[in-house]
Amino acid sequence: QKEVEQNSGPLSVPEGAIASLNCTYSDRGSQSFFWYRQYSGKSPELIMSIYSNGDKEDGRFTAQLNKASQYVSLLIRDSQPSDSATYLCAVIRNFGNEKLTFGTGTRLTIIP
Amino acid sequence: DADVTQTPRNRITKTGKRIMLECSQTKGHDRMYWYRQDPGLGLRLIYYSFDVKDINKGEISDGYSVSRQAQAKFSLSLESAIPNQTALYFCATRDDRVSTEAFFGQGTRLTVV
Numbered sequence: 708q709k710e711v712e713q714n715s716g717p718l719s720v721p722e723g724a725i726a727s728l729n730c731t732y733s734d735r736g737s738q739s740f741f742w743y744r745q746y747s748g749k750s751p752e753l754i755m756s757i758y759s760n761g762d763k764e765d766g767r768f769t770a771q772l773n774k775a776s777q778y779v780s781l782l783i784r785d786s787q788p789s790d791s792a793t794y795l796c797a798v799i800r801n802f803g804n805e806k807l808t809f810g811t812g813t814r815l816t817i818i819p
Numbered sequence: 820d821a822d823v824t825q826t827p828r829n830r831i832t833k834t835g836k837r838i839m840l841e842c843s844q845t846k847g848h849d850r851m852y853w854y855r856q857d858p859g860l861g862l863r864l865i866y867y868s869f870d871v872k873d874i875n876k877g878e879i880s881d882g883y884s885v886s887r888q889a890q891a892k893f894s895l896s897l898e899s900a901i902p903n904q905t906a907l908y909f910c911a912t913r914d915d916r917v918s919t920e921a922f923f924g925q926g927t928r929l930t931v932v
Binding site for chain 2: 749797811812
């Protein structure tokens with residue numbers, strides 16, 4: 708079982724719609740969760756971080772965490788063509804085991 | 820100037836050659852990481868380090884070695900490069916005392932022919 712799993716996509720969403728990206732993780736001791744956006748050939752850049760159960764909103768982005776289900780998601784509202792990228796889910800355990808592990812990424816395409 | 824700098828940015832090398840990829844940071848972070856990225860495989864962890872005396876293997880360390888020369892420098896070596904090590908390599912840093920966010924270098928595109 709992979710430590711962090713994502714649907715590789717591609718996921719196609721019409722412009723203006725909501726894009727929903729999902730991620731599951733295997734280590735119940737994980738404490739910190741991140742969503743990174745990566746354009747082709749570029750470095751990943753942080754979009755959202757979340758540490759406690761529930762929702763966290765930042766502009767058009769909402770991260771959702773459910774530790775009981777070992778599930779974290781990212782919603783992008785009012786999707787724009789510039790949101791077309793690969794989205795990487797990342798997990799870290801903290802407290803002595805700080806291996807930062809990434810999923811394989813979901814490629815998102817926003818259709819104008 | 821970038822906070823996390825990788826050199827070289829691009830490199831073509833021959834099979835069997837030794838090659839070193841370098842990473843330096845000005846953020847003062849203690850944690851440093853090396854990843855490789857292949858199409859469809861996300862970022863896979865090669866090695867990570869918490870300080871100059873602490874080096875840890877990641878999930879794909881075979882064929883690679885690292886050196887943490889100082890808090891600000893973390894080098895990745897391929898002792899004898901092989902074609903399946905052709906990939907995009909990223910260095911990342913973070914400091915758990917400030918935030919758990921990781922900051923990435925620009926990447927090194929390595930081709931082994």
